[in-house]
Amino acid sequence: GNSVTQMEGPVTLSEEAFLTINCTYTATGYPSLFWYVQYPGEGLQLLLKATKADDKGSNKGFEATYRKETTSFHLEKGSVQVSDSAVYFCALSGDQGAQKLVFGQGTRLTINP
Amino acid sequence: NAGVMQNPRHLVRRRGQEARLRCSPMKGHSHVYWYRQLPEEGLKFMVYLQKENIIDESGMPKERFSAEFPKEGPSILRIQQVVRGDSAAYFCASSPDRGRNEQFFGPGTRLTVL
Numbered sequence: 001g002n003s004v005t006q007m008e009g010p011v012t013l014s015e016e017a018f019l020t021i022n023c024t025y026t027a028t029g030y031p032s033l034f035w036y037v038q039y040p041g042e043g044l045q046l047l048l049k050a051t052k053a054d055d056k057g058s059n060k061g062f063e064a065t066y067r068k069e070t071t072s073f074h075l076e077k078g079s080v081q082v083s084d085s086a087v088y089f090c091a092l093s094g095d096q097g098a099q100k101l102v103f104g105q106g107t108r109l110t111i112n113p
Numbered sequence: 114n115a116g117v118m119q120n121p122r123h124l125v126r127r128r129g130q131e132a133r134l135r136c137s138p139m140k141g142h143s144h145v146y147w148y149r150q151l152p153e154e155g156l157k158f159m160v161y162l163q164k165e166n167i168i169d170e171s172g173m174p175k176e177r178f179s180a181e182f183p184k185e186g187p188s189i190l191r192i193q194q195v196v197r198g199d200s201a202a203y204f205c206a207s208s209p210d211r212g213r214n215e216q217f218f219g220p221g222t223r224l225t226v227l
Binding site: 034036042043044045046049089093100101102103104105106 | 117146148154155156157158161169172204206215216217218219220221
């Protein structure tokens with residue numbers, strides 16, 4: 001079945017540091033890939049997505065590129081802020097219309113001033 | 114357009130009681146998904162419903178858990194005879210009908226079983 005493996009946390013960085021959170025997946029066909037962010041005590045918010053190979057999703061300075069050859073969707077940001085502190089989830093959905101999301105285990109990110 | 118609504122936000126039950134969690138999808142969305150998040154873990158799929166139909170319940174425990182999405186009103190996740198292991202955050206998501214469906218999440222219901 002489909003699965004997602006995320007870089008284990010927690011990750012602690014200083015403000016303005018470069019961020020990478022690794023995500024690899026196993027899936028049949030051509031899944032859609034997502035990064036969600038969860039702030040303390042809140043639900044998940046979609047951060048970015050990509051629906052086909054070589055697509056780059058981007059939002060709020062975050063980027064991730066759908067790499068089919070390496071089955072990866074790593075999240076990057078050039079300069080993090082304290083407000084980026086949250087838990088980040090990589091997820092995929094199948095390629096047959098409405099499909100359940102399969103999540104990675106999440107990576108807790110803390111940014112220190 | 115209001116987002117996905119869930120209530121209650123927090124629910125406390127004693128062992129053996131019933132828990133009812135409600136989810137109102139975004140306007141125009143007819144697909145509803147329920148996920149469970151145990152402490153310090155990712156979200157696990159439970160059930161996927163479309164109006165009046167259960168499409169995929171492969172993640173639902175076989176006993177005590179049920180879900181519905183009636184023609185009128187919110188989707189309900191029902192947990193009978195709750196046990197301490199049911200303590201978790203339960204999230205609902207909804208998606209529209211067409212295209213590569215993006216799911217929009219509600220704020221969650223945090224269930225605590227004493």
